Amino acid sequence: MLPLINNPPPWPNGARCAACFAFDFDAESLLHLYYPNDAARRINLSSSLRYGPRVAVPRIVSIWRHFGIRQTMYVPGWVVETYPEAIELLVADGHEIGHHGWLHERTNQISRSDERRVLEAGMAAIEKVTGKPPVGYRSPSGAFSEFTLDLLVEYGFSYDSSLAGDDIPYFLEGGKGRLLELPSDHPLDDWPQYVNLKEFNMGMTIQSPQRAMDVFRAEFDAAWEYGGLWSSIWHPFVSGRLARAHAMVELIEYMQRKGSVWFATMEEIADHIHGLVERGEWTPSSERLPFWSEPVPQIAMPSR
Ligand code: ZN
Numbered sequence: 159m160l161p162l163i164n165n166p167p168p169w170p171n172g173a174r175c176a177a178c179f180a181f182d183f184d185a186e187s188l189l190h191l192y193y194p195n196d197a198a199r200r201i202n203l204s205s206s207l208r209y210g211p212r213v214a215v216p217r218i219v220s221i222w223r224h225f226g227i228r229q230t231m232y233v234p235g236w237v238v239e240t241y242p243e244a245i246e247l248l249v250a251d252g253h254e255i256g257h258h259g260w261l262h263e264r265t266n267q268i269s270r271s272d273e274r275r276v277l278e279a280g281m282a283a284i285e286k287v288t289g290k291p292p293v294g295y296r297s298p299s300g301a302f303s304e305f306t307l308d309l310l311v312e313y314g315f316s317y318d319s320s321l322a323g324d325d326i327p328y329f330l331e332g333g334k335g336r337l338l339e340l341p342s343d344h345p346l347d348d349w350p351q352y353v354n355l356k357e358f359n360m361g362m363t364i365q366s367p368q369r370a371m372d373v374f375r376a377e378f379d380a381a382w383e384y385g386g387l388w389s390s391i392w393h394p395f396v397s398g399r400l401a402r403a404h405a406m407v408e409l410i411e412y413m414q415r416k417g418s419v420w421f422a423t424m425e426e427i428a429d430h431i432h433g434l435v436e437r438g439e440w441t442p443s444s445e446r447l448p449f450w451s452e453p454v455p456q457i458a459m460p461s462r
Pocket of ligand 1: 182183258298299
């Protein structure tokens with residue numbers, strides 16, 4: 159076999175890969191963020207988004223319980239406070255609640271001090287329901303800012319899962335220290351497959367669950383072959399709809415039939431990697447931020 163991944167980490171019990179169905183449980187946070195003045199009039203959009211806490215999260219929790227796996231949802235603090243029953247279902251079954259902003263703020267569009275306030279508010283909301291601060295973070299809309307790494311290090315996060323720089327865990331190095339990155343990328347995101355919402359400027363052709371699963375399964379088969387990390391960027395109101403949830407059940411069955419897969423929360427995956435590093439059993443690669451501190455000189459600027 160060609161080693162397409164250079165130096166993959168050893169996974170527990172000789173597993174071929176690690177897998178986490180990681181969800182971003184946004185509910186109506188985006189509605190209130192984008193339409194603060196007339197959110198109340200956008201009843202149809204609200205209805206679609208509320209399908210997450212009302213129907214999809216209970217359904218997903220029951221699927222995970224059926225298969226005996228614990229997984230991760232990243233939840234904005236406002237959603238944690240607004241939909242306590244859905245959060246309680248997740249917490250009761252031992253799923254991880256990760257940080258996902260307060261109202262899904264794009265942190266690369268706000269100031270450092272505002273990003274800190276958002277981070278603290280989200281942490282407090284999660285701690286109130288789980289009894290401990292969150293250890294994992296995923297940037298809303300992937301908008302990781304030039305301050306995010308330092309803030310996550312300062313607040314003692316165990317890992318980030320916003321970036322896409324590798325197929326396996328690696329370290330981000332910054333001014334305040336280093337942070338473990340558990341990467342994913344658009345092939346494992348459900349928005350390009352399923353989301354057609356003009357209010358969010360997302361007009362993708364809606365794919366059948368079978369076609370979407372072809373993409374997700376191909377990523378899984380490659381992770382299994384080469385020792386990678388498979389972690390999704392799915393959303394309850396999107397992938398928890400009936401036919402897609404059915405396809406998720408079939409995908410989990412496929413993964414379990416194939417065997418030697420370590421299903422874990424992202425927190426458990428981070429703990430495993432930290433343990434390997436502390437014991438000197440594996441050394442991740444690393445990447446230093448910021449990537450660019452000033453504009454690159456150009457030979458010719460376009461005139462229009
Ligand atoms: Zn989100």
